[in-house]
Amino acid sequence: MSNNMKSIYGNAKDNYSFKIKLKSGILFFWFLILTIICLLPIYILIINATREHSEIANGISFIPGSNLKANFHKIVTDQNFKLSYNALHGYKNSLIITVCATFLTVFFSALTAYGIHVYDFKIKEVAYSVILLVMMVPMQVTSAGFVSFMSDLHLTNTYWPLIIPAIAAPAVVYFMRSYMKSSFPLDIVEAARIDGCSEFRTFLSIAIPMMKPAIAVQAIFAFIASWNNFYTPNMILINVKLNKKTLPMMVAALQSSDKFNDYGAIYLAIALSIIPIIIAYVLLSRFIIAGVALGGVKE
């Protein structure tokens, strides 16, 4: 009897672990397929960036070609490319705008969150609800009014409308406030006051170091969002010279590819715009994934 039971339970257990193993195996293959789908377009992009125009037209290949140098030469010297694409200027302009905007976003969001979290004042709750409310208003809705207002101020074709609005980032304030709620005790502020620290100094030398994890995550996302932004620069920088355009604007100009008639060079130009951000992602992926999981960051 007991022997019989043992064999039944043993069978069930074997059966169960076999099932789990089978399921894990199948899912592993499914994940592999998804990985290939995720990486294939980028892989083809990088491979094709090293191949010649005629090679690309004749068939796909998964082995790098030997034309990288020539393609690069073409981007730098070809008349058509020179008119619409200059990676160096693109990096520089995008970097100026992005670094300034990221700094402003992070600093002023932390400041606002700190102000709301630490101090008691009359409109505190109202101010916070307003911030939550405006989080959902999409940029496209305000853009018509934004552009007409900016052109009234003669600020179109300058970088100011791309940098200054970064100060008001409701979603980041919301994130920082929730972070402070969980890990910024008010006693510390109290202690700093007793030691004679001024309010602003308390924020700079106590609150900011304590909020480093939240600031790092939000800085990464603000950087990515600003670096990838095509809509606003395209709308504000209406007629600027090539050396003032941002990188996404230059890539967008590659879209009418008939003009260039060299696939290898076009692929390389696209790759140049993507590679820096992929390298940054590989280095920072741990923080990024944790940040997404922490709080709905969706631009």
Place this chain on the structure above:
Amino acid sequence: MASGAQRRIKSISYAKYGYIFILPFFLVYFFFQLWPLINTFIVSFHGNGKSIQDWVGLQNYKDILFGGTRKVRVIHESFFKCLKNTVILWVGNFIPQLALSLSLAVWFTEAQLKIPGKGFFKIVMYLPNIITAASVAVLFLQLCGQSDTNPGALNLLLNKMGIVHRDAVSEHYDSIKFIDGVWQSRGVVMFIQTWMWFGNTMIMLMSGIQGINPSLFEAASIDGASSGQVFRKITLPLLTPIMAYTLITSMIGGLQMFDIPYLYTNSTTPKEHLRTMAVMIFQYFHAQADNNKMGYAGAASVLLFFITLALGLIAFYMTRDKDEIAKKKQRKKIAQQAKRESKQFGGINL
């Protein structure tokens, strides 16, 4: 313990810093977001082109919603076409995206499954989300090239698989029109959107699932629930708030869809069947000098604003917690009953 007086002194001396600290945010918010929003409303009541300064009242809205003379009917029709395009593109990317990310999130968080390299898979699946959308659009434009003589990588791949044929004599491919074809190009845009966003949604849903009390899953597995039952009876109901959030943000993001539909074209203007609301608005106010349709752009923006608002409210209504509402109702009922009972005794609270 601080006495009342002390507390009062504290609030007097420090409250002003609160105002100072939040001032820059609200100043910038007012000038760069709130005023533009109000300005959009104002612009929508003014004329187009040369008569941009004239007050026309609700004429722009009337033109967009109901049409009129032949010139105006174009605007009316294109508005609804763009609305339709936006809805098609959003639905076509959201449904597969949600199905994919939900199933992946469940599998990633299932404790019994032993899958190697979970961290790696997560990182790879999020990767498309951080790449510049403009670059992605131009990249797919290259990959989906449809020319007969030198098609893009996708057509070449299909050729290798025997789906796309090559004429033996003229050496021309009968490429699939991934750019000109209405549904082909929509399919590509939907694919790009799903490709870019499923990793993000997956990670958000995963953090939602990890927030569910693990003892619930344990209890279910002790009671012998299958993984399908666990998903239907535990994961899904408890995930509703996060799903509502995903739905709303995705919907608002979908209404904003701009970069990819705008750039996924082989001519200088966006494809007619890919024109979304955002693209239309952009084209209207971006046209130079006398050709601009500032008033229409404003009116379309305001309509978009109200559509966003309505969709957000509907999503909230549909996905709110039903148990919570039932409980609230019950509480109300009890309170009412208590009130009635107290009235029976002549309003004297016993």
